[in-house]
Amino acid sequence: MDKDKSIDHQLRATWQAVAKMYNEQAANYGSTMAMAFVLLTIDKENGTPSTALGPLMGMEPTSLSRILKSMEDKGAISREKNPEDGRSVIIKLTAYGLEMRKFSKSHVYQFNNVVREYVTEKELDSFFKVTSTINKLIADKEIYNAISQDK
CATH class of the missing domain: 1.10.10.10 (Winged helix-like DNA-binding domain superfamily/Winged helix DNA-binding domain)
Structure with a gap:
């Protein structure tokens, strides 16, 4: 990548x-x-x-x-x-x-x-939404659990 x-x-x-x-x-x-x-x-x-x-x-x-x-x-x-x-x-x-x-x-x-x-407010809102989603995925252990479930 x-x-x-x-x-x-x-x-x-x-x-x-x-x-x-x-x-x-x-x-x-x-x-x-x-x-x-x-x-x-x-x-x-x-x-x-x-x-x-x-x-x-x-x-x-x-x-x-x-x-x-x-x-x-x-x-x-x-x-x-x-x-x-x-x-x-x-x-x-x-x-x-x-x-x-x-x-x-x-x-x-x-x-x-x-x-x-x-940076516009709309761009900042998107940034905060993305970082919040990443943090939630990590906290919920969705990143590697999702990969291991696909195998």
């Missing part, structure tokens, strides 16, 4: 370009795209239980632990005991983390606004 017509190739190549763009911007602030994603995922007022962050972000615990450690070292987050469950920890944004969150959010808005200048 021609890579230009391969859905997975287009998704991967586009995501890699987006990730590179965000990482270049984040580097200007001594951060990474993954750290920015964490900043945007943490509830800015109440914090977020550490056990909830991984599933919210679709990230493995080991990778998330490494990112959280780095963010704590940079002073962007703090860890507090969860008052409702002493076994878990609430991740909270520090004043510096809140400031960095604003930068992250502004870059996400800028990306979305510029893309919306070049």
Whole structure:
């Protein structure tokens, strides 16, 4: 199959370009795209239980632990005991983390606004429908089950 017509190739190549763009911007602030994603995922007022962050972000615990450690070292987050469950920890944004969150959010808005200048609402609706369908097919395990049922 021609890579230009391969859905997975287009998704991967586009995501890699987006990730590179965000990482270049984040580097200007001594951060990474993954750290920015964490900043945007943490509830800015109440914090977020550490056990909830991984599933919210679709990230493995080991990778998330490494990112959280780095963010704590940079002073962007703090860890507090969860008052409702002493076994878990609430991740909270520090004043510096809140400031960095604003930068992250502004870059996400800028990306979305510029893309919306070049892509119509109808095209975006189609894009979201396609990505939603792909995610559902994967979640429902329809991709390879459908192939193995045909054999």
